[in-house]
Amino acid sequence: MFLKLRRYKFLLVELVKRDFKHKYKGTVLGVGWSLLSPLLTLLVMKLVFTQFFGRNAPHYTTYLFVGILVFGFFSESSKGGMTALVGNSGIFTKVNVPKYIFLLSKNAQTVVNFALTLLVFFVFCLIDDINFTWRFILMIYPIVTLTLFNIGLGLILSALYMFFRDMQHIWSVATRLIMYGSAIFYMTDRFSPDMMVVFRCNPVYDHIAFIRKIVLTNTTPEPWEFALLAGFAAVMLLIGGLLYKRYNTEFLYYV
């Protein structure tokens, strides 16, 4: 499947450009919103949780920002991935192109978007007196595994959405559940070990925890944490890939 990608590079680039254009259609700030919207979310959350709930852990801003950015990346990719096939059905019912290309282009767009927000994040790290060390390079690892995870999940969600349009509403509720279960604005140190196992079952939480470890405590995550992230990505890609292989010729009948 990925061997063919070279042939479709031009198409992929054009689709990514189109997806960006759609995202900022009619806005004055355009791509500036990629930077501004996580910043505003940060501002709101910071205000709510420090002023109303009295949270004041050290580096709470950075703690919060990691959660917001990673969750935002996940939520945008999964939602965009879900609608990637239905949204492009006008194309793949007329032209013979591999349908997964639309999912890849959507994910490529969200990765670029996430990379932009990371720039803002690094500026905030500076302001928040975070030590920049060589370990920051390790952040590439969770970004890669989360991207692969998102693609696998997108393969599953887009196929389901093709057959049951109800998925859209189910997924928005599920996303909210994942958000509250990802320890974006609260600390997990007061939970029991049993409860922590539940947290660890949430891949979004694991990715957030991985990055926080690097940025906030300046330690290298344990080998099992590396394995966990890769495991989630592999399982999702496998399930998504099998589902896609089995059903992709039938999508056409349900547009």
Next chain:
Amino acid sequence: MSKPVRPAVEVYDVSIRYKRGDLKQIGLKEYIIRKLTGKLRVDDFWADRHISFTLMPGDLLGIIGMNGAGKSTLLKALARIMEPTEGTIYTHGRISALLELSSGFDKDLTVKENAYLRGALLGYTRDYMNEVYPDILAFSGLEDFEDYPFRQLSSGMKSRLAFSIASRIDPDILILDEVLSVGDGWFKKKSEKKMREIIGSGATTILVSHSLGQIRSLCNKVLWLNKGKQVEFGDDVAGICDRYEASYKGSSEGQRKA
């Protein structure tokens, strides 16, 4: 000694089925309701049934039949957009399918962006697009509209651009759904000339057209479909077209009497 020529397209007993009213189509809620009330009916609809034919390189096949005869579905299967439910299709060489040309454009992209996207979809490379884009623009006569978003274009302009990009293909097998010519007046002539050039370059061509005149003058083989079934296939173009014409003239006169 010359090698025996291999057929360009071989279609063996192809059938294509649409399912209507099954779980995936009507959604979970509707499925349960119909199941409970005993109203669940899944019917098969065969768009094409037992179609077989063979084309040699350079052949020009015209597919004729009324609306709903299964022409477009068959073209989609030949273009590999759809898989036949039964039967097999063998094709040898690069396939280009031009189906419903002016659909599938993005209304928010500009003329230039849409042209590049369409080029990419048709399998052109970026270098090739850079090279031919000025010609495409000139051929379509849209030089002054390069940076207009697509939604501000008239439908004639859209189809002109679609045709101008698509006519750059260089396939071994060409599949056409009513796109021999587009637009009106000057562009109609220009596009028809261009299409005849492509067809004349030796590509095996499969063509759906409602203009029997076109089929008679262009094609050397004809496939007549009626409600998904193959009525006739062969190289007796005039004969098949005559019988097809007689069949629907008869039925419309019959309707008039009734």
